[in-house]
Amino acid sequence: MKLQQHFKLMATYNEWMNAQVYDTASKLSTTELAEERGAYFGSIFGTLNHIVAADTLWLKRFASHPSSTTTLAVMVPLPTPTRLDQIMFDDLEGLKAHRQWLDSVIINWIAALTDDDLDTVLNYQNTKGVASTRSYSSLIVHFFNHQTHHRGQVSTLFSQAGTDIGVTDLLALIPCED
Structure with missing residues (x-):
């Protein structure tokens, strides 16, 4: 599988998992979503907001890459999160609608993207203003891995709340080869 095809699979997985996460979240009360559960970002709601904040930061960075200035132009005017624990939306419906929009952008x-695009570097600054130059494709791997990491935390938080998210494995989307 070429790298670009792999990223298409990851984008599809991202969208599929986010739909499951938000469907599961909608079964919980606002109080249950906001309950402090000892996670990095406190609650289910705090963690979901973190994923949106981090995705926004990365997509805005990716928008500066020559291959992405057109496809990610919609990210440029969005406010840049100032903290990784920033609450981007204070209600689940607003957060869910924005998440669905972000997933379509992704x-x-x-x-x-082409394989040639992926064989380049991205120059960007982190949230502290430190400049960095890294492999574009490796940063995209990080982008998808970061989402999966925190959705795994959310899955655990759902379990603590007595709610089952269902199948979460990427394997569910990998086609069988004959």
Whole structure:
């Protein structure tokens, strides 16, 4: 599988898992979503907001890459999160709608990338203003891995709340080869 095809699979998995996460979250009360559960970002709601904040930061960085200036132009005018624990939306419906929009942006961005695009670097600054130059494709791997990491935490938090998210394995989306 070529790298670009792998990223398409990851974008599809990201969208599929986020739909499951938000469907599961909608079964809980606002109080249950906001309950402090000892996670990095406190609650289910805090963790979901963190994923959106981090995705926004990375997509805005990726928007500066020559291959992505068109597909990620919609990210440029969005406010840049100032903290990784920033509450981007204070209600689940607003957060869910934005998450769905972000997932469509990610799908379109990844679909437009070529293998040649992925064999370049990205120059960016982290949240502390420190400049960095890294492999574009490796940063995209980090982007998807970060989402999976925190969705895994959310899955555990759902379990603590007595709610089952269902199948979460990427394997569910990998086609069988004959």
